[in-house]
Amino acid sequence: QKCFSVQTKDGKLSNKFIFISNGNPDFSEVIRKGNEKVVDARLADALWYFQEDTKQPLEAFVPQLKEVIFQSRLGTMADKTQRLEKITEYICFLLHLDTQQKELALRTALLCKADLVTNMLGEKEFTKLQGYIGKQYALAGGEPYEVAEGIYEHYMPRGPNDSLPQTLSGAIVAVADKMDSVCGIIGIGLIPTGSADPFAIRRAANGVVQIIADREWHFNLFSLIHYTLDLLKNYTQLTVTAEQDVQDFFHQRVEWLLKQLKLDYDVIDSLEHLALNDIPDLIQRAKALQAYRAEEDFIRLVIGFKRVSNIINGEKEFLPLKEDLFQQEEEKILYSELLKLRNKIDLCLRESDYKGAIRLLIDYGVFIDNFFDAVLVNCDEPELRANRYALLKEIKNEFLRIADISRLVVETNKNEN
Incomplete structure (x- = not known):
């Protein structure tokens, strides 16, 4: 039976409901009573399940998760719960959380799947209550509010328009759960193709990057991927390319996230080499x-840097830079200013001041322009040419600490095309 629940003016659930019928209006009263009878029976069943389930604490259901298969090659929901506890603990370590918060998160991880084997869900009558009924049972059993709310929230976001977890425990366990699913499914070779995504791995990975960005968690996603895959090796055989496949998949999800923020495609491209290092930091850049x-x-800076990048793009090996080979004043100045720039950018990076860092690069751009105006990089002398290549390589490396701005499309280039 499909019907709509009705709330009171103050937002509380009322004892009324709305249904839609295409039956004969002459029999509206009979139809109404028939629907009431069905809803009454459903509610009676739910009440019985609730009363039976809450005769014991939610934790008592955890051992029964051994009877529920998560995925044939990834084990049972009990196996998944064990992994969630370990991944949750690792995330707490990455976030430098105190003991009390860590214990709340670990408790949430232990209990978050327990409602799957309760009468309410196990009888397949009220499967849409997954997570919600776990929260209610946790509260009924005296669990802390954050643990109960975290059980409900760890499924968030359930879709593109869903909200994100509001409790810290809910956010941590949501990321742990989704990381286990993404790394596990891709790790055994079931990479989503085209529109086929039977395990909703894209949605799960989107949720991971959304939560990390929303919470401004500054940790390296590479390390979390590596830890999760190492954990999964104790449960199943992973593909040889598992780690690279998962990294590539998350690169796409981070790109998706940046597009949701209405950032230009070439701005996103310029940060591709940094994509999984620190997501909130990436957004700031x-x-x-x-x-x-x-x-x-x-x-003008982009044009100058494109020139730096293009000149050395074909080079695979660079000799150590030798200051005593500098011949012209412009290359001496270019290098001495680079050393000053490096120290200033160090400070900007420590403070995540990317606008300040970009302003420093812009100011440095005049020395690049002067260098190209006065110095022939591809000169006839091999040693001198190699040393100038080495200088340009140092400049490129410094810029890459912020972004690869050679990948930005500038208006002058568009006009030339």
Whole structure:
């Protein structure tokens, strides 16, 4: 039976409901009573399940998870719960959480799947209550509010328009749960293709990057992927390319996230080499680039850096830079200013001041322009040419600490095309 529940003016659930019928209006009263009878029976069943289930604490259901298969090659829901506890503990370590918060998160991880084997869900009568009924049973059993709420929230976001977890425990266990699923499914070779995604892995990975960005968790996603895959090796045989496959998959999800923030495609491309290092940090960089990209002096910088990048793109090996081979004043100045720039950028990076860092690069751009105006990089002398290549390589490396701005498309290039 499909019907709509009705709330009171103050948002509380009332004892009324709405249903839609295409039956004969002459028999509306009979139809109404028939629907009431069905709903009454459903509610009576739910009450009985609730009363039976709450005769014992939620934790008492955890051992029964051994009887529920998560995925044939990844074990049972009991196996998944064990992994969730370990991944949760690792995330707590990455976030430097105190003992009390860690214990709340671990308790949430232990109990988050327990409602799957309760009468309420196990009888397949009220499967849509998954997570919600776990929260209610946890509260009924005297669990802390954050644990109960975390049980409900760890499924978030359930879809593109769903909200994100509000409790810290809910957010941590949500990421742990989704990481286990993504790494596990991809790790055994079941990579989503086209529109086929039977395990909803894209949605799970999207949830991971959304929560990390929303919470501004500054940790390296590579390390979490590596830890999760190492854990899964104790349960199943992973493919040889598992780690690279998962990293590539998350690269796509991070790109998706940046697109949701309305960032330009080439701004996103310029940060591709940093994509999984620190997601909130990546967003800050992208927004700083987006803010500067239309400024005339920044466009000149991009053009100059493209020249730096293009000249050395074909080179695979670089000799150590030798200052005593500098011949012209412009290359001496270029290098001495680079050393000053490096120290200033160190400070900006420590403070996550990316607008300040970009401004430093812009100011440095004049020395790049002067260098190219005065110095022939591809000169006839091999040693001198190699040393100038080494200098340009040092400059490129410094810029890459912020972004690869050679991948930005500037208006002058568009006009030339």
